[in-house]
Amino acid sequence: MSLPESFQFTKEFEVGSFQVHPNGNIRMACLADLLQEIAWRHADSADFGRNLLETKQMWVLSRLEIKVEKFPKWGDRLQLFTGGRGAEKLFAFREFMVWDQDQQVVARAMSSWLLLHTETKRIQKPELVLPSELFDPRNAPAWQPEKLAVGGELSAQEEIQVRQSDLDLYHHVNNTSYIRWVENFLAEVSFFPKQISINYLSECLSGDQVILSLFEKDAEKFIEGKVGDKSVFVARVR
Structure with a gap:
């Protein structure tokens, strides 16, 4: 199945009553839960997910940016898309898009990940474990989560x-x-x-x-x- 915008993996979810604010809108943390879940499902499907523990490696989320256009509500059916968006230096990038039941974009997100050794906690090059067709190390996205500095x-x-x-x-x-x-x-x-x-x-x-x-x-x-x-x-x- 061809996915939009060169995304590589998709999964459907329904917003539950336990995931919303009193106003009925999904909580930002619960939306982030769904992004995390589809990221792991995609990684597991292509053998760079939980199987890395066998070689004492793990993914650590370093930065995340979520932009919501319209908050889904309790009972809404969502289709989430995700895909690798290249790598740069020690970061591997993953993008997300969320559709509502009318195939309208309600949220987008971009994330950057680090590959760590589970015991030494040393950062490793992501291309050691990532399939190049999903995370081309020669390409990095224009949209990258920023390094933040507190102000105000x-x-x-x-x-x-x-x-x-x-x-x-x-x-x-x-x-x-x-x-x-x-x-x-x-x-x-x-x-x-x-x-x-x-x-x-x-x-x-x-x-x-x-x-x-x-x-x-x-x-x-x-x-x-x-x-x-x-x-x-x-x-x-x-």
Whole structure:
């Protein structure tokens, strides 16, 4: 089957009641859950997913940018598309597109990934495991998630503790848990973003105390998460 815009993998989902805000719109973190799920399904289908654990390798999401045109609602049927978008230096890029049941684009996302050795945590070249027909190392996308720097005035702070439900298969905080923290933090000031860019800077573990800080600059808001003096993520929302 030919997929639009040179995407390489697709999967359908339906928005459940447990995935939406009280207003019926899907939560940004739950949309990110779907992106993560289709990324793993695609990687597993082409033998560069969970099988890498056999050679002590794993993918780590480094940066993610999500742009929502229209929030899907409870009961909406979605078709997600994903595909490799080349590599540059140590980053491998993956793009996503989300259709509603009328085949209208409701969201797009771009992500950059690092390949790590599970024991040494050393970064490895992605072309060692990626099929070149999916991730051409000679091509990198024009749209790449940005490296973020916090700016603006500090306007709010909150301290949270990493719980068991925040963790992934590697016992680190799941990348979508950070987005859920950001959503909950911003909801307290009645702000619901349509765009989020996030840089994952360092691992978080069960029991860590994370200080979330909100900085405001013009129409942008930045959220930084720190454990002690260590910055673990930075996000920008619009």
